[in-house]
Amino acid sequence: xxxxxxxxxxxxxxxxxxxxxxxxxxxxxxxxxxxxxxxxxxxxxxxxxxxxxxxxxxxxxxxxxxxxxxxxxxxxxxxxxxxxxxxxxxxxxxxxxxxxxxxxxxxxxxxxxxxxxxxxxxxxxxxxxxxxxxxxxxxxxxxxxxxxxxxxxxxxxxxxxxxxxxxxxxx
Numbered sequence: 080x081x082x083x084x085x086x087x088x089x090x091x092x093x094x095x096x097x098x099x100x101x102x103x104x105x106x107x108x109x110x111x112x113x114x115x116x117x118x119x120x121x122x123x124x125x126x127x128x129x130x131x132x133x134x135x136x137x138x139x140x141x142x143x144x145x146x147x148x149x150x151x152x153x154x155x156x157x158x159x160x161x162x163x164x165x166x167x168x169x170x171x172x173x174x175x176x177x178x179x180x181x182x183x184x185x186x187x188x189x190x191x192x193x194x195x196x197x198x199x200x201x202x203x204x205x206x207x208x209x210x211x212x213x214x215x216x217x218x219x220x221x222x223x224x225x226x227x228x229x230x231x232x233x234x235x236x237x238x239x240x241x242x243x244x245x246x247x248x249x250x
Contacts, residue, residue: 104132135202153180
């Protein structure tokens, strides 16, 4: 399967959000609970400062961040790792889609129905490409995310993880 390109983006919601500086959020699926709690403490200032949060919102940490941002009427760009055809907005996303605080984007055609390791990594590459700043609370050693970050090299503009630890785990 070829890598998606920006020319193939499909979206629903407010496309003007892509013109804003985007705060990319990436984290490994298996994230320690303390890091999840510390990351959630960052959400109120992000929303208060008008930051637009960009992520796939697939892992438990990122799902919690999504719920917290949407509850506070913050702005979100959610990137799917599959086609838009079977995207049915959950209840929490319906009002934000209508009121312009949410954009759901995919680089995959409708025939891609499942999120796989490959499509998730490609989605995370899109987050890296679109983000003007990154927050990476946790990258598990030897995870797909850690490999992707190594592939991308030195990421200037990366915000340190909660607790002052490096945002990127270097292997």
